Amino acid sequence: MTERGPTLRIVAVNDVYSLEHLPRLASLLREAREVAPADRLLVTMAGDFVAPSVLSSLDAGRGMVDCMNALGFTHAVLGNHEDDVPPEELRARVRELEATCLGTNVRGFEPALPVSEVVSVCAPGPAGRAVRVGLVGVVMDDPTAYRRPPFGGVTLLPPNDAAIAEAERLRAAGCATVLALTHQPLALDRALARGWPAFPVLLAGHEHQPSLEREGETWIVKGGADAALAAVIDLAWPAEAHGADAPSVRVALHDVSRFPEDPAVRARVATHMAKVEALTSATLLVLDPGEELTSVGVRARQTSLGTLLASRVRDALGAEVGLFNG
Numbered sequence: 326m327t328e329r330g331p332t333l334r335i336v337a338v339n340d341v342y343s344l345e346h347l348p349r350l351a352s353l354l355r356e357a358r359e360v361a362p363a364d365r366l367l368v369t370m371a372g373d374f375v376a377p378s379v380l381s382s383l384d385a386g387r388g389m390v391d392c393m394n395a396l397g398f399t400h401a402v403l404g405n406h407e408d409d410v411p412p413e414e415l416r417a418r419v420r421e422l423e424a425t426c427l428g429t430n431v432r433g434f435e436p437a438l439p440v441s442e443v444v445s446v447c448a449p450g451p452a453g454r455a456v457r458v459g460l461v462g463v464v465m466d467d468p469t470a471y472r473r474p475p476f477g478g479v480t481l482l483p484p485n486d487a488a489i490a491e492a493e494r495l496r497a498a499g500c501a502t503v504l505a506l507t508h509q510p511l512a513l514d515r516a517l518a519r520g521w522p523a524f525p526v527l528l529a530g531h532e533h534q535p536s537l538e539r540e541g542e543t544w545i546v547k548g549g550a551d552a553a554l555a556a557v558i559d560l561a562w563p564a565e566a567h568g569a570d571a572p573s574v575r576v577a578l579h580d581v582s583r584f585p586e587d588p589a590v591r592a593r594v595a596t597h598m599a600k601v602e603a604l605t606s607a608t609l610l611v612l613d614p615g616e617e618l619t620s621v622g623v624r625a626r627q628t629s630l631g632t633l634l635a636s637r638v639r640d641a642l643g644a645e646v647g648l649f650n651g
Contacts (some may be wrong), residue, residue, distance in 0.1 A: 327554050328448075328450075328455050328564045329561075329564055330438075330448050330456075330516070330561060330562040330563045330564045330565075331364050331365075331446040331447055331448040331453070331454055331455060331456050331508070331561075331562050332363040332364050332365075332446070332448075332559065332561045332562075333363055333364065333365050333366075333367065333446045333458060333560045333561075333572075333643075334357055334362070334363035334365070334366045334367070334526065334557065334558070334560075334561070335366075335367045335369060335504075335526070335556075335557070335558040335559075335560075336353065336354055336357050336368050336369070336555055336556070336557055336558075336625060337368075337369045337370075337371065337528045337531065337555065337556040337557075337558065338367070338369070338370060338371070338372075338548050338551075338552040338554075338555050338556070339370065339371035339372060339404075339508070339528075339530030339531070339547060339548055339549075340372065340373040340374075340404065340530050340531065340532075340549070340550040340551070341370065341373070341374050341375065341389070341550070341551055341552045342373065342374075342377065342381075342550065342551055343378060343382070343551045344388060344389065344460050344550065344594040344597060344598060345594070346394055346551055346552040346553050346581050347392050347396065347552060347594060348581075348583040348586035348587045348588075348589055348590040348591040348594060349554060349582060349585070349586055349587075350396065350410070350528060350552045350581050350584075350586050351395075351396050351586075351587035351590040352558075352584040352586065352587050353555055353579060353581055353584045354368060354396060354397065354588055355550045355587070356508060356584070357376050357557060358420070358546045360407075361460075363559060364444045364446050364447055364448060364449065364544075365445075365447075366399075367399045367400060367443065367444070367460075368396065368397055368398045368399050368400075368562055369398070369399065369400045369401065369506055369528050370393065370398055370400070370401040370402070370424070371401075371402055371404070371466060371506050371507060371508055371528050371529055371530030371531075371547075372401075372402050372403055372404025372405070372406075372407070372508030372530040372531065373405070373406040373407065373504075373508065373530060373531070374390075374393065374404070374407075375387050375388070375389060375390070375409075375410055375415060375418050376406050376409035376410050376560045377406055377409045377526075379450060379601050379604075380598065380600065380601050381409070381410065383601065384600065385410045385411070385414035385417075385418065386410055386414065386415075386418045386565030386608040387418070387421070387597075388594075388598075388600075389423050389590060389596030390418050390422050391421075391593065391597065392590065392594065392597070393422065393423075393528070394421075394422065394423045394424075394592060395470070395590060395593055396590065398422075398423070398424040399424050399425065399464075400424055400425050400426075400442070400460055400462070400476055400506060401422065401424045401425070401426045401427070401461035401506070402452060402463065402464055402506040402507070402508055402530075403424065403426065403428065403429075403431065403438075403464045403476065403499060403585075404464060404508040404530060404531065405467075405470040405471055405475070405508065405531070406466055407476065408471050408472065408475050409472070412477030412478075413477075414433075415433055416436065416477070416514065417539070419434075419436060419438075420436060420568065423647075424438075425439060425442050425460075426438055426462075427439060427440075427441065427442065427460060427461060427462025427463075427506060428440065428464075429441060429463050429464065429484075429487045429488055429491050430463045430464065430466065430481055430482040430483065430484045430486075430487035431464065431476070431479055431480075431481060431482075432479060432480040432481075433475075433478070433479040433480050433532045434476055434477075434479045435477075436649055440461070440491055441460060441461045441491050441495055442459070442460045442516055443457050443458065443459050443460070443495065443498075443500060444457070444458050444460065445457055445458075446458055446553065446562075447565070454562065454563075454565065454566065456502070456562055457480075457499055457500045457501055458499035458500060458501060458502055458503070458504065458564075459491075459492065459495030459498075459500035459502070459503040459504070460503070460504050460505075460506065461488050461491045461492055461495070461503060461504075461505050461506070462505065462506035462507070463484035463485070463487055463488045463505070463506070463507050463508070463509070464480075464481065464484065464507075464508045465484060465508060465509040465510070465513070465527075465531065465557075466481035466483060466484055466508070466632060469633065478587050484507065484509055484513065484517075485513060485516060485520055486523070486545045488507070488517060489517070489520055491503075492505070492521055492523070492524065493521070496523065497638075501559070501562065501570075502523070502525055502571065502572060503518065503523065503524060504524065504525065504526055504527075504528060505526075505527050506527075506528045506529075506530075507527055507528070507529045507530065507531075508529070508530045508531050509529075509530055510531055510532070511529070511531075511536070511547070514540075515526050515540045515545065518540035518541055518543035518545060519540060519541065522541045522542055522543060524543045525542070525543065525544065525556055525560060525571060525572055526543065526544045526545075526560070526574060526576070526629045527543060527544070527545045527546065528546055528556075528558075529545055529546060529547045530547065530549050531547075533550040534547070534549060535547060535548055535549035535554050535578055536555070537576055537578060540632060540650045542571070544558070544574055544576050546558065546576060548635055551592065551642055552583070553579060553580070553581060554578045554580055554581065555578070555579050555580065555581055556576065556577070556578055557576075557577050557578075557579055558575070558576050559574070559575045559576075560572040560573070560574055560575065561573045561575075564635070569639050570602075577622065585606070593608065608635075612643055617629070618630045618633060620627065631649045634647075634649045635647035635648055635649040
């Protein structure tokens with residue numbers, strides 16, 4: 326057999342608000358592990374996984390984290406919508422998450438998020454080459470993306486500056502390359518790739534439109550939303566080290582609908598979604614005999630249904646006035 330260098334495979338998704346595609350993603354991951362396998366597999370989530378969804382409004386992200394653990398996610402980064410759940414619930418979800426949640430630009434979160442992580446990728450055989458790969462992960466610091474001081478009042482450093490500083494430290498410490506998980510607008514990802522061209526791949530999120538593009542030598546990979554598509558990235562190094570040799574990179578987006586559902590993951594999803602399905606038959610209001618509710622003409626005048634909804638919002642929030650946009 327021809328001697329080869331180490332290979333790393335990454336399956337990356339981002340902005341997953343629904344559990345619906347996870348049973349098929351599980352089958353894609355099985356294929357990624359078993360068919361022409363790489364020496365190491367990473368499964369990454371580039372932010373926005375705890376919230377928002379109807380399910381997360383009921384369980385604060387427990388179902389998603391449980392499914393991520395079952396699928397074997399290895400690394401994640403916070404997204405701005407992780408701030409949609411109460412801070413104490415987010416802290417609990419991060420503790421439950423078996424993947425490493427990177428926080429290169431996050432300071433003051435509890436539990437403390439690692440600034441980076443280093444993984445080893447080894448070619449087969451007793452003399453096979455091994456490389457160390459660093460990972461960093463950042464989330465946007467734009468205050469308008471958050472409904473309150475983010476994540477319970479942590480400090481968010483400028484994400485690109487933090488990512489570059491840590492990547493330089495990792496390279497100086499002997500990492501063959503550094504990968505970045507990012508949750509920020511595409512324009513900032515492009516700026517990050519220009520600011521530190523040694524990133525071979527940015528595993529990115531925030532936009533819900535899938536895209537694969539290159540900025541210089543850096544691939545910027547966004548898989549869209551809800552894991553309907555998954556990016557599969559293969560990195561390969563030569564058999565022998567040649568100074569700061571960069572890996573070759575192959576990137577593709579895969580439609581998970583072509584994979585069969587994993588029955589065990591489907592059953593797990595069904596268990597969590599039972600909470601949502603119960604709402605379809607829930608009694609929301611009991612009307613008195615002869616009482617009717619209507620929204621007819623709501624855009625032009627007060628209606629009984631509009632009055633009901635506005636009043637309930639007013640009472641629930643302890644306000645003096647409730648408005649419902651017709």
